[in-house]
Amino acid sequence: MASDVRRRLPDPALNLEPPVSALRQETTPAGTFFVRNNGILPDPDAEAVRVWTLAVGGEVRRPLSLTLAALRERFEEVEIVSVLECAGNGRAGFSPAVEGLPWGHGAVGCARWTGFRLGDLLAEAGVADSAVYVGFESPDHAIGRPGVPALSRGLPIGKALAPETLVAYAMNGAPLTAEHGSPLRIVAPGYPGSAWQKWLHRVVVLDREHDGAKMTGLDYRMPSRPVSPGEEPNPAEFQVITDMPVKSLIHDPAEGFEARGPLTVRGFAWSGHVPVRCVEVSADGGATWQAAKLEPGSGPWAWRRFTIEGLAIPAGPAEVMARATDRQGRSQPLDPAWNPRGYLNNAVHRVRGQVLSD
Ligand SMILES: Nc1nc2c(c(=O)[nH]1)N[C@H]1C(S)=C(S)[C@@H](COP(=O)(O)O)O[C@H]1N2
Ligand SMILES: [Mo]
Numbered sequence: 001m002a003s004d005v006r007r008r009l010p011d012p013a014l015n016l017e018p019p020v021s022a023l024r025q026e027t028t029p030a031g032t033f034f035v036r037n038n039g040i041l042p043d044p045d046a047e048a049v050r051v052w053t054l055a056v057g058g059e060v061r062r063p064l065s066l067t068l069a070a071l072r073e074r075f076e077e078v079e080i081v082s083v084l085e086c087a088g089n090g091r092a093g094f095s096p097a098v099e100g101l102p103w104g105h106g107a108v109g110c111a112r113w114t115g116f117r118l119g120d121l122l123a124e125a126g127v128a129d130s131a132v133y134v135g136f137e138s139p140d141h142a143i144g145r146p147g148v149p150a151l152s153r154g155l156p157i158g159k160a161l162a163p164e165t166l167v168a169y170a171m172n173g174a175p176l177t178a179e180h181g182s183p184l185r186i187v188a189p190g191y192p193g194s195a196w197q198k199w200l201h202r203v204v205v206l207d208r209e210h211d212g213a214k215m216t217g218l219d220y221r222m223p224s225r226p227v228s229p230g231e232e233p234n235p236a237e238f239q240v241i242t243d244m245p246v247k248s249l250i251h252d253p254a255e256g257f258e259a260r261g262p263l264t265v266r267g268f269a270w271s272g273h274v275p276v277r278c279v280e281v282s283a284d285g286g287a288t289w290q291a292a293k294l295e296p297g298s299g300p301w302a303w304r305r306f307t308i309e310g311l312a313i314p315a316g317p318a319e320v321m322a323r324a325t326d327r328q329g330r331s332q333p334l335d336p337a338w339n340p341r342g343y344l345n346n347a348v349h350r351v352r353g354q355v356l357s358d
Contacts, residue, residue, distance in 0.1 A: 005032060009101050012143050013037040013150075014179065017106040020349070021254035023268070026298065026305065027081065028109035030171050035179045036086050036107065038214060039150025042139040042199050044178070049139060052183050054121075054167070058135075058205035061126030068169070068183055074124070075116030080164060080187065082301035083110045083270040087192035087220055087241050090336065090345030096229045098342035105249055105349055110268070110303045113187045115168030118203070119161040127157070127205055134160040135210035136186060136197035142213070152212025153194050153220070155186075156242070157205075164189045164301060167200060189301035190272040192241045192343075194220040215240065218341050226337070233340045244272035245346040246332060248279055248306065248324040257353030261313040267349070268303035269294065269324040277329075279306040282321045283313040286334055286348075289323065315357035321348045 006016035016035040023032070042049050055065040066074070089107035091100055122134070135154040142148040159165055166187040169176060176182040181198025188195040194214070204210075214220060221238035248269035253259055269279045280289035290308060297304035306322070313320075325331040336345040 006034070009103070011101055013039055014041070015101055017103060019254070020105045020249050021251050023106065023109065023249060024251045024266075026302070027111050027172050030111070030174065030177050030180055033109040033111065033180065034086065034107045036193060037140065037150070037179075039140045039142045041178060046139065048201070052201075054184060054200060055202040056121060056125040056205070057202065059128040059131045059207055060122075060205050061128060062124070064121075064125050071116065071121075071167075072169070075120045077114060078117055078166060079112060079114045080166060080189065080301060081110065081112045081298035082164070082187060082189040083108060083303050084193050084196055085244060085247070085270075087194055087244075087343045088341075090347070091342035093336055093345050093347060094338055094342045098340060100342050107193070108249070110270070111171050112173065112298075113166060113168040114170035114173070115166040115184070115187065117163060118165045118167050118186065119163065121167060121203070122161060122205070125205070127161075130207040131157045131205045133157055133206045133209050135204040135206055135212050136200055137202040137204065137212070138197055138199040139201055140199055149213045151194070151197070151214050152210070153197055153215060154206070154210035154212065155188055155191070155195055159188060159191065159242070190243055192220060192244055194241070209240070220343070222343055223339055227340055229338060241343060245344055246271040246274070246276060246324045246326040246330055247346045248322045248332065249349050250320060250322050250351045253320070253351060253353055255351050255353070257351065258356060259353065260358065261315070261355045262310040263313050263320065263355070265292070265308045265311055265320050265322070267306055267322055269306055269322075270303040271324070271326045274326040274328050274330070275300065276304055277325050277327045279322060279324045281308045281311060282323070283311055283318065285319065286321060292322070313355050315355050317352070318355045319350050319352045321350045323348045
């Protein structure tokens with residue numbers, strides 16, 4: 001794809017990140033949307049991939065296995081516009097540096113997802129009273145280890161049954177592409193991208209937290225108390241990431257801009273389960289902040305456009321920053337909160353450039 005603006009990250013798995021300046025639409029086109037793979041995509045020629053079924057088992061009264069056609073026929077179609085963000089988005093911003101893919105700010109996008117409620121599927125299977133969690137299984141495999149799952153994440157039963165949690169088959173009105181999880185993926189608004197299992201093949205209802213690939217240890221988990229660089233992390237003190245923090249990005253101006261003041265600054269703001277309250281912009285290193293105009297967005301899980309026009313800014317080297325605040329009063333910090341795997345960097349987004357004199 002000659003027009004693909006995404007960079008490939010240094011990793012044997014396919015991981016793609018667009019520049020933040022390309023994230024300028026309410027819904028991000030599939031070909032601009034970041035791609036995060038922990039392993040190798042399912043083999044399109046495999047029998048189980050050509051004839052896809054979705055199975056439900058574990059703590060259920062009626063285990064199921066349904067074809068794509070049967071799923072489409074049986075369950076009501078639902079659409080939701082939701083942000084999808086990798087928990088590792090912004091990892092390159094941590095100091096000291098942490099291991100893991102060095103995402104800039106582009107491991108986020110917002111799309112219109114079409115599918116059916118995971119809760120409707122689970123109701124059909126009859127969830128037992130013992131259920132506390134669901135685990136997801138997919139046929140992608142770990143690097144160099146065919147047959148070994150690359151990722152098997154899950155959701156607490158409450159989120160699995162929540163009306164916004166979908167099994168999706170379409171993104172922005174088109175069938176899911178292979179890289180975004182065709183034919184079925186989880187959509188778990190407000191949760192980190194890791195919970196949005198792609199190539200969903202089986203749902204297992206569990207009477208305890210799921211312990212599949214990359215659910216345990218330090219993977220996609222945050223320390224429950226601050227851990228300093230150099231300190232030996234204790235996995236027993238880490239918890240699975242659920243709710244995503246409030247955040248924003250500036251798509252205009254772009255990094256390295258040259259412009260005459262006053263400036264127009266535009267971008268998007270989003271959050272997890274607590275809605276965004278406001279966005280402010282600073283052009284003086286955070287000394288003063290000016291409220292941006294914030295548009296409503298397409299429903300509670302979509303990102304919301306913000307704009308400031310006529311931002312006064314002196315000629316010379318310049319930096320603009322955006323800071324979103326949620327309805328619980330939590331704001332983006334100026335600097336990221338360091339953690340061993342570099343998750344949840346929601347520090348203010350800074351864009352640097354030059355303001356030209358008249
Ligand atoms: N089966 C499977 N699902 C997966 C992954 C994966 O490696 N395998 N990566 C997860 C992670 S960490 C993220 S951030 C999202 C990214 O979705 P995208 O590639 O459509 O942007 O997919 C999630 N679903
Ligand atoms: Mo992710």
